[in-house]
Amino acid sequence: MALALENVSKHFGSLVAIRNLSLSFDVGSIYSIIGPNGAGKSTVVNMIAGSYSVTSGTIRLGATALNRLPKHRIAQLGVSRTYQNLRLFDGMTVLENLEVCFFPQSWLTFLTGAKRLSKAERLDICHACLAEFHLSDVADVLAGDLPYGRQKILELARAFVTQAPIVLLDEPAAGLNHTETKDMAAMIAGLKREDRAIILVEHDMDMVMSISDRIDVLNYGELLCSGTPDLVRTNERVQEAYLGTTEELDDIRKLAQSRRAQGGLRANAGIVRH
Amino acid sequence: MGNSVIVRRLGLLAVLALCVVLLALVPYLPSYYVRVADSILIYIILAVGLNLVVGYAGLLDLGFIAFYAVGAYAYALLASGQFDIHLPFIVVLFIGAAAGAIAGVLLGFPVLKLRGDYLAIVTLSFGEIIRIAINNADELTNGPQGIAGLDRASLFGLPLTSPVHFYWLLLVLTVIVCAGVYYMERSILGKAWRALREDQDVVRGLGINTTTLKLLAFALSAAIGGAGGVIFGAFQRFVSPESFTFQESLLVVLIIIIGGVGNIVGVIAGAVVLVILPEILHFAAQYRLLIYGVVLVTVIVLRPGGLVSPRFNLGFIIRKVRTLWLSPSKT
Amino acid sequence: MFDYFLQQLIFALAIGAIYGLIALGYTMVYGVMRLINFAHGEFFMLGPYIYTFLFSGLLGLGGLAPVLDSAIAIVASFVIVGLLGVAIERFAYRPLRAYGRLAPMLSALGMSIVLQSAVRVTVGPQPVHFPAIVESTPIDALGGMVTTVQLGILAAAVLLMVGLALFVNGTRLGIWIRAASESWTTSSLLGIRVNRAVSLVFFIGPGLGAMAGIMYASYYGIMQPTMGSVIGLKAFTAAILGGIGSIPGAMLGGFLLGAIEVFGTAFLPILSFGYIGTEYRDVFAFAVLILVLLFKPAGLLGETVSEETTVAKKDY
Numbered sequence: 023m024a025l026a027l028e029n030v031s032k033h034f035g036s037l038v039a040i041r042n043l044s045l046s047f048d049v050g051s052i053y054s055i056i057g058p059n060g061a062g063k064s065t066v067v068n069m070i071a072g073s074y075s076v077t078s079g080t081i082r083l084g085a086t087a088l089n090r091l092p093k094h095r096i097a098q099l100g101v102s103r104t105y106q107n108l109r110l111f112d113g114m115t116v117l118e119n120l121e122v123c124f125f126p127q128s129w130l131t132f133l134t135g136a137k138r139l140s141k142a143e144r145l146d147i148c149h150a151c152l153a154e155f156h157l158s159d160v161a162d163v164l165a166g167d168l169p170y171g172r173q174k175i176l177e178l179a180r181a182f183v184t185q186a187p188i189v190l191l192d193e194p195a196a197g198l199n200h201t202e203t204k205d206m207a208a209m210i211a212g213l214k215r216e217d218r219a220i221i222l223v224e225h226d227m228d229m230v231m232s233i234s235d236r237i238d239v240l241n242y243g244e245l246l247c248s249g250t251p252d253l254v255r256t257n258e259r260v261q262e263a264y265l266g267t268t269e270e271l272d273d274i275r276k277l278a279q280s281r282r283a284q285g286g287l288r289a290n291a292g293i294v295r296h
Numbered sequence: 297m298g299n300s301v302i303v304r305r306l307g308l309l310a311v312l313a314l315c316v317v318l319l320a321l322v323p324y325l326p327s328y329y330v331r332v333a334d335s336i337l338i339y340i341i342l343a344v345g346l347n348l349v350v351g352y353a354g355l356l357d358l359g360f361i362a363f364y365a366v367g368a369y370a371y372a373l374l375a376s377g378q379f380d381i382h383l384p385f386i387v388v389l390f391i392g393a394a395a396g397a398i399a400g401v402l403l404g405f406p407v408l409k410l411r412g413d414y415l416a417i418v419t420l421s422f423g424e425i426i427r428i429a430i431n432n433a434d435e436l437t438n439g440p441q442g443i444a445g446l447d448r449a450s451l452f453g454l455p456l457t458s459p460v461h462f463y464w465l466l467l468v469l470t471v472i473v474c475a476g477v478y479y480m481e482r483s484i485l486g487k488a489w490r491a492l493r494e495d496q497d498v499v500r501g502l503g504i505n506t507t508t509l510k511l512l513a514f515a516l517s518a519a520i521g522g523a524g525g526v527i528f529g530a531f532q533r534f535v536s537p538e539s540f541t542f543q544e545s546l547l548v549v550l551i552i553i554i555g556g557v558g559n560i561v562g563v564i565a566g567a568v569v570l571v572i573l574p575e576i577l578h579f580a581a582q583y584r585l586l587i588y589g590v591v592l593v594t595v596i597v598l599r600p601g602g603l604v605s606p607r608f609n610l611g612f613i614i615r616k617v618r619t620l621w622l623s624p625s626k627t
Numbered sequence: 628m629f630d631y632f633l634q635q636l637i638f639a640l641a642i643g644a645i646y647g648l649i650a651l652g653y654t655m656v657y658g659v660m661r662l663i664n665f666a667h668g669e670f671f672m673l674g675p676y677i678y679t680f681l682f683s684g685l686l687g688l689g690g691l692a693p694v695l696d697s698a699i700a701i702v703a704s705f706v707i708v709g710l711l712g713v714a715i716e717r718f719a720y721r722p723l724r725a726y727g728r729l730a731p732m733l734s735a736l737g738m739s740i741v742l743q744s745a746v747r748v749t750v751g752p753q754p755v756h757f758p759a760i761v762e763s764t765p766i767d768a769l770g771g772m773v774t775t776v777q778l779g780i781l782a783a784a785v786l787l788m789v790g791l792a793l794f795v796n797g798t799r800l801g802i803w804i805r806a807a808s809e810s811w812t813t814s815s816l817l818g819i820r821v822n823r824a825v826s827l828v829f830f831i832g833p834g835l836g837a838m839a840g841i842m843y844a845s846y847y848g849i850m851q852p853t854m855g856s857v858i859g860l861k862a863f864t865a866a867i868l869g870g871i872g873s874i875p876g877a878m879l880g881g882f883l884l885g886a887i888e889v890f891g892t893a894f895l896p897i898l899s900f901g902y903i904g905t906e907y908r909d910v911f912a913f914a915v916l917i918l919v920l921l922f923k924p925a926g927l928l929g930e931t932v933s934e935e936t937t938v939a940k941k942d943y
């Protein structure tokens with residue numbers, strides 16, 4: 023199954039967040055989308071997942087045009103995602119956070135004859151998934167009570183538990199420390215499968231360079247360059263605009279670091295209520 | 297060790313027996329107390345129904361009493377001299393529940409895409425519209441005079457005429473409704489509702505049609521409201537728009553909040569407190585409402601999460617009883 | 628026909644202005660606290676009672692011209708009801724901030740019961756006469772009949788609304804209020820004393836409500852403890868109609884609701900050949916509300932909340 027963006031644009035009022043973007047993703051690989059802040063990476067993810075409408079152009083999954091479908095239909099067709107800022111169900115247990123993903127998609131299964139998971143099957147799958155993501159020990163802990171790093175992993179697990187063919191990860195390493203980021207990279211690399219496309223938005227260059235099969239560089243909503251990590255690293259335009267001078271590379275490093283710091287702050291932000 | 301287990305089991309038995317005995321003794325109290333008990337049970341049923349929407353799905357419905365009115369008027373129209381239709385109670389009970397559910401879906405379809413407080417005010421308006429419409433549809437409902445002389449109900453040949461009869465009926469229904477809702481709460485549907493309460497966009501992102509999910513909550517709770525209304529009609533044998541004011545909707549919401557949102561045990565406690573409180577305050581005559589209000593605000597400010605802690609729920613009690621009984625060594 | 632229309636128009640404007648003033652209180656409180664202040668209708672009711680009490684007291688003391696007595700009593704009612712609002716927020720709502728939306732709302736409901744029954748206990752439940760502030764003399768305008776009271780209400784309400792608009796848009800305190808409604812967290816990070824903004828809102832809102840109450844009572848010449856319930860509900864409807872949280876929206880919603888109600892009830896029986904009568908007046912207001920929300924879920928001037936905006940807000 024292939025996901026394709028064809029001449030997609032997204033305007034927010036007068037701001038053009040994405041301009042005539044065409045990209046295609048096939049199962050079996052890990053794709054990374056990188057670019058400076060505000061380049062439009064999250065916008066791409068949100069458009070594919072149906073959170074944002076598309077101003078012009080088409081997004082296709084196989085032969086189906088996604089951008090006319092309601093969001094839950096897109097998810098049912100096999101697009102799952104994580105969010106740039108954690109959006110777990112804090113008041114539910116870790117296990118329940120996964121279980122909800124198996125809510126029957128239609129109440130008419132007895133008519134259509136589609137198979138519906140029994141409770142035992144559902145729990146088996148969820149427990150297997152928890153084991154895979156090293157979360158078994160906290161299965162009955164409220165998601166909101168987990169430390170930030172494990173919440174990030176839980177969100178990752180939630181995106182993978184239904185075996186969706188298209189998985190969108192929006193900055194899975196944001197706010198994680200160095201070791202956690204490395205673990206996260208290894209974990210995502212290990213999730214690569216023949217029947218699955220992983221689309222990763224990330225600021226951590228080490229992670230992106232080490233696990234991606236293809237990197238798409240966005241700048242001001244336009245595709246700057248696209249290719250293997252080596253190609254992108256050596257591409258002149260990218261070097262000029264993005265990785266070019268060591269100075270700027272440092273900037274990016276710093277940015278990634280400040281992002282981590284920010285992520286730490288954000289993790290606590292939930293306490294400030296009003 | 298062995299001794300303490302026996303003691304604990306006996307203690308448990310004693311508590312259970314006490315509950316049963318207390319419930320069984322109610323019918324021997326003077327009629328006034330039986331009526332209060334009936335009223336408590338009706339409000340428990342209503343609040344448990346509304347709790348599906350408010351507590352589990354997180355949708356604030358301030359017009360719940362409209363569904364109650366639909367049920368009550370279903371009985372008034374289908375089992376009285378009004379149109380000389382005399383259907384049996386049990387049939388009307390189902391019709392009332394179905395009519396409630398249909399009204400719930402009809403209301404739900406257009407308004408469920410509204411967020412939070414807008415939903416509150418629209419449901420509130422809906423409740424008012426229903427009441428005013430009943431008040432003015434003279435040919436059908438006799439308007440403000442209401443409909444009197446509803447049929448004496450009977451169930452499977454047993455008469456349902458005195459408060460004691462209704463006490464037993466309501467007790468059985470309360471148990472059924474609580475058990476049903478408890479089961480639903482633990483099913484995947486209940487989990488989806490709770491997720492919906494926390495983050496609707498993410499729920500949609502998981503491939504769940506949130507509109508269906510909300511409609512389901514609305515319809516189920518409205519069905520319970522409708523059934524409650526039928527019983528109310530059969531019990532009073534008189535209905536008028538007076539009984540279905542906004543204040544009644546609020547009372548049911550208050551019961552849920554005072555008890556503890558989303559918790560059946562809390563709802564029961566809330567119903568007991570809020571039905572008994574005005575009765576106790578009878579002595580205070582004109583100051584009654586004032587005291588009621590002061591108590592209400594004080595309770596909310598002092599215990600904003602409700603009187604009953606969310607951990608002390610039906611599941612907790614059942615687990616406790618089960619472990620104590622089946623494998624007491626674990627406790 | 629035309630003079631009938633004109634008469635109805637003035638009536639609609641007067642009642643709409645009153646709705647608008649009350650709606651402002653709902654909308655401002657909602658803006659900063661995301662709270663439906665169910666007690667707000669009671670401030671409306673308290674206005675005329677406190678005014679009457681003060682006015683007759685001052686009159687009894689003598690020494691001042693009755694006009695001055697009246698003016699002092701009006702200003703004092705604004706202040707007293709405003710302070711009451713501040714106190715209620717402080718003791719009944721503020722402790723509940725961390726407990727979601729339901730608890731404060733119910734506390735507000737409880738406060739509504741307390742205020743209403745307190746008045747009932749002190750002065751009795753029956754409607755009482757409200758002393759006229761302006762002598763009601765009919766004026767013949769453009770063939771229609773307009774009373775001085777109607778014109779007075781309209782003028783006073785417009786004055787108050789303009790004053791509020793100037794205050795909110797032009798002064799430092801007003802900007803605090805707007806910032807706090809925009810984003811609580813950001814405002815507090817910027818050093819805005821959000822609690823002061825809240826207190827201010829709880830002073831102005833109930834004060835305006837009290838003014839609306841005085842206008843309403845002078846229009847009908849009576850007041851009673853339950854007068855705030857239905858009007859409060861309708862004014863809230865007006866706030867939603869205009870888009871809750873939006874100050875111009877509340878004013879627009881008030882006038883619009885007034886017009887809808889007055890013209891709806893006046894012309895509905897004619898249009899429906901007498902089948903739908905004036906008793907559907909209240910239904911009418913609510914039905915319009917539902918219709919508007921179906922097509923414009925955020926109200927007329929409200930900020931639309933779609934997933935696009937929430938996603939972006941959660942991201943940053």
Ligand SMILES: Nc1ncnc2c1ncn2[C@@H]1O[C@H](COP(=O)(O)OP(=O)(O)OP(=O)(O)O)[C@@H](O)[C@H]1O
Nearest residue numbers: 034039058059060061062063064065066935936939
């Ligand atoms: N809902 C929205 N409304 C208005 N503007 C938006 C919205 N979402 C995104 N934008 C704008 O679109 C541009 C691209 O934003 P986007 O979130 O896609 O950036 P990004 O590449 O993900 O950046 P970051 O690395 O900071 O996450 C930005 O200028 C942003 O302000």
Ligand SMILES: [Mg+2]
Nearest residue numbers: 063064065106
């Ligand atoms: Mg982003």
